Amino acid sequence: MTVSSAGGFGIYVHWPFCLAKCPYCDFNSHVRHQPVSQEHYAKALATELARYAEMVPGRTVDSIFFGGGTPSLMEPKTVETILNEVARLWHLPDTAEISMEANPTSVEATRFAGYRSAGVNRLSVGIQALDDKELKILGRQHSVSEAIQAVEIARKTFPRISFDLIYARPNQTLKAWEQELNRAIDLAADHLSMYQLTIESGTMFQRLYAAGKLEMLDPDLAADMFDLTQEITAARGLPAYEVSNHAAPDAQCQHNLIYWRYGDYVGVGPGAHGRLTLEDGTKLATSTEKHPETWLGLVETKGHGAISEDRLVRDEQGDELLLMGMRLHEGIDVPRYEQLSGRQFNPQRLLNLQENGMVEWVSNTRLRATQTGFSLLNAVIAELASD
Template identity: 60%
Template sequence: MEQNTDNQKPAASSQPHGALDGPDHPTRDAGFGIYVHWPFCAAKCPYCDFNSHVRHKPVDQARFLAAFKTEIAHFAARTPDRRVTSIFFGGGTPSLMDPETIAGILDAIHWHWPVDPGAEITMEANPQSVEAGRFKAYRKAGVNRLSLGVQALNDADLKFLGRLHNVEEATNAIAIARDTFPRLSFDLIYARPNQSVAAWRDELNRALEYAADHLSLYQLTIEPETPFWALQDAGKLVVPNQDEAAELYRATQTICEEAGLPAYETSNHAAPGAQSRHNLIYWRYGEYVGVGPGAHGRLVGANGTSRFATATERNPERWLSLVESHGHGTITDDELLAEEQGDEFLVMGLRLHEGIDMARYQALSGRRIDPRRVEDLLTHKMIERLAPRTSGSNSEDRVRATRDGAMVLDAVVADLAI
């Protein structure tokens, strides 16, 4: 679909691919988000397996902005009658985008969908001074939540992780962000080589002194086809073993709880009301559009019950060419089976402290979890049943992973999904 150039908003088709004129999808109330992927980075971190690319010539941002607008129009035609509750600029390094590019993409989103007045608009950023100086321009463009990729609070480990900033730049960026944006989160990576629990406690407590109301704390995982994978395979990189990693995880939960930022998801901690609304759409298995190179989406179909998994071309230049020639860069657009929807719902929802509603699983998957498996996991304290939340005549049967269950979540999901 070509970008609309009329002075009127494009009219919705009478039978668009993504209309919700049938029964509501069981997770529609989880929200509707837009994910925008900016695939470029100044350098590729050795642990990163995200779709990020380094280009040694300036990126033609005007051309990419035009392509983003075109692809947004394409997905808007599939998803009429939606109200945007969150927008997330991820990457890559979105803070390498000009503020004018961010503003242009936000204008296009507002053009095609109604956007909640209080919608969360997040941008990921790196802490280098040159980017931190542009924070006010991003705020003026419409960004109201910043997610900073700090990753460590000591210079030796920042260098090991391939980061281009030092601790001083990171803490300066945090201070500027706190003064500029209504909401702020930053990331740290733990379970690094030779990292003791005592050292992590000190670092995490220092991070909590800088934190606003949200922290994302990830264990270092060694992903295939990354430089760290090759180093580990050669015996040159050793990370904490499973028991050591578990101890670090438990310390993380305890320290953050005591500081008033308990985990609301396996790796994310927030003060009450400060959770990432956009990421909650993923974890609650809501609906979201993914635009840009390598972006993924989950769209509810026209009948209100089917669900489509979309993905766009990963290579930025090929994506650009596809959008310019076909109106979008989609290379995957698969209708998910009911069983696949149920499995995804389990994988995402059991990461949440609020857990999952078993009735929703049944509505998505068309099947009931074997009560004997539930009882077995309850007995072994891998999951726990929550007190029912009653609304009118409806009562939810909710379960969640325990702290021990969260550390072996894949096995818990596999047990429930059989």
């Protein structure tokens, strides 16, 4: 396997618009009260794709991911245009995973069939909570019954579906989460993403928290919820394959695996990031302008919206591989880490981590975090990365 094909090759397309801004969210998402010209955006996304195809030509695309923002506000025609462009620029096999994030309002569910016809074969629905009062607190634009209906439509429309939940919400009890989780698994197909609520800077929740108007859960209770989530999902056939992602065997999200396995991905659209291994072996970290209209103007005048394209030195590549790979249940390939970073783990630190039950060898070459290590992952990674 060549270095550039290790971890796979994916395309990320960012759609930066939402119906409303959720108070916890710090993703690059913007509300526009006038419809945007999807034709202009589709053309600009195609322009960025063509530029990246010159930088990393001839690759086979393992996955495409439409993320946001709210990509289910895209017209199916826009999605189709982008998929046709990817197929024109690279090799896009029938087996490629083509995912889209969707919000479960009834209006968006009416577009699901159009996305399927355009080529999307996996839908990830943002449900967030199975309680109407909680959905209101989270600022969501849909009810529980709309969400359930959207999942039912998605199940009939796409070969693969997943949905997202947020737990460790203010005032949530362990018992309430246990019930909600079991109900979610009843509703789920073969993949679920469950994130602990985090207070992100610049969000409404952060302002409320700073003003003492929002109480976060006790971290010990949040940790108990994490442990319970691992136990219940494993017992019910959807074990964790990454910190927040659970799936039946063979149902993991291939696109996210590319990130965590430190593969290559093109990132187009406002605020998208990419990691590309060029023909000469250089690993490039790319990022684009976040503000949608500024990004559009840049692409239309300069031919791309990139604001940084940095060559990553070996040390940085090693740090990134650790940060991403140690999130995975399968762990990291240590020889690849050594080859990329040009460094080796400090033997004494590694031994200490093993003796303290934080990491374990899965095979001669693979190292992973244990269950205990997962709950202290940042500290484990920092220790592994130290001289």
